[in-house]
Amino acid sequence: MRVLMLNAFHWLKGGVERTVFDETAWLERAGHEVAHFAIRDPHNLPSPFADHFAPAADYSETTPAWRQLAQLPRAIWSAPAARALAGLLRAWQPDVAHVHAPSRYLTPSVIEGLERARVPVVMTLHDFKPWCTNRVLFARGEMCVRCKGGHHWHAVAVGCVQRSRLKSLVGAIEAYDHDRRGAYRPVRCWIAPSRFVREQSVALGADAARVRLLAHGVEAPVPGAAGVPELPERFALYAGRLSEEKGVRLLPALARGIAPTPLVVAGGGPLAGWLADQANAGVRLLGHLGPHVLAAVRARAGAVVVPSLFPETFGYAVAEAQLDARAVIASRIGALGELVEHEVTGLLVPPGDDAALVAAARRTLAEPERARGWGEAARARARQAFDPDTHARGLIAIYEEALRG
Helix, strand or coil, rough: CCEEEEEECCCCHHHHHHHHHHHHHHHHHCCCCEEECCCCCCCCCCCCCCHEEEEECCCCCCHHHHHHHHCHHHHHCCHHHHHEEEEEHHCCCCCCCCCCCCCCHHHHHHHHHHHHHCCCCCECCCCCCCCCCCCCCCECCEECCCCCCCHHHHHHHHHHCCHHHHHHHHHHHHHHHHHHCCCCEEEEEEECCHHHHHHHHHHHCCHHHEEEEEECCCCCCCCCCCCCCCCCCEEEEEEECCHHHHHHHHHHHHHHHHHCCCEEECCCCCHHHHHHHHHCEEEEEECCCCHHHHHHHHHCCCCEEECCCCCCCCCHHHHHHCCCCCCCEEECCHHHHCCCCCCCCEEEECCCCCHHHHHHHHHHCCCCHHHHHHHHHHHHHHHHHHHHHEEEHHHHHHHHHHHCC
């Protein structure tokens, strides 16, 4: 089968891109052909299809609102991306297209282009962009579904898009336009990586008959020896994006609460500077680590904390820790409550409750034998639930369903 993967970025920017590259490797290992379509970017990994990628754009958090306004027509409906995709489809005809996160960089214009070319479309719900102006169901520090039913003006009132009312206005205009066009109507099958995503997408307006549950496959990176920093004998670990929705503002209180055991933090993001200013003797910032170095650090952690405030659609940080037999302390929100079974494979705490997070971390660190048992139980489940070959077979079954129409 010939599969076209579409995603805004073609470099390992985050969890979405990890899914794209993992699925590509597993599909190719199973004998299928895979092509990619993304925007042009100096970070991109090599691709034989790079000449067909869409022109570069910039809608990042550091991009001023006025500059985003200047790109408004393309952010809403990207004609350059549609033209570039048409060129790729003339050069390489796929059997099926798998859309991941087109975002403002590609926009759903590429979905319309695929429909015009009569290519069946499947889309993974990495977020809730088809219904949520801010994509992640998060505003003012908590889960938010204010825009449910197409009431996207709430985003402007709240200022949920990158904490800017002007950027939220751009997002609302974009969302209203996509609703008017029926931009996601051509999607034949939605892939939900968790039960939470399946149920929430249907509640927001997806056709339940077209939503398929398929957890992400996960292969834990092999720990590397080179470049691993010196670490204390016992520590707790946070590894992930340093942003508000990830619960990063809870980390200083956690560090104080588990002292003298240190909290090791790996990752980068918009709150990196803030966290550095807040850091005390109990917080050790490692910055961004490569996957093999991070795996070596994680394998030595007494506990891994995932204190997200927003409803995660999956949770690679949890899944990787479980494959490494680490005890995980996670927020009881979104898909995290599916990945962690309380007091069986780890501990769950209410999102945003710093006292509960501290108590759970203290308990885990104080009872290493019990934590080891949770980790082993988690690994046994994770190996089965996130098996890459099983995931690849599930993908092919969904592709074949889309081909049947």
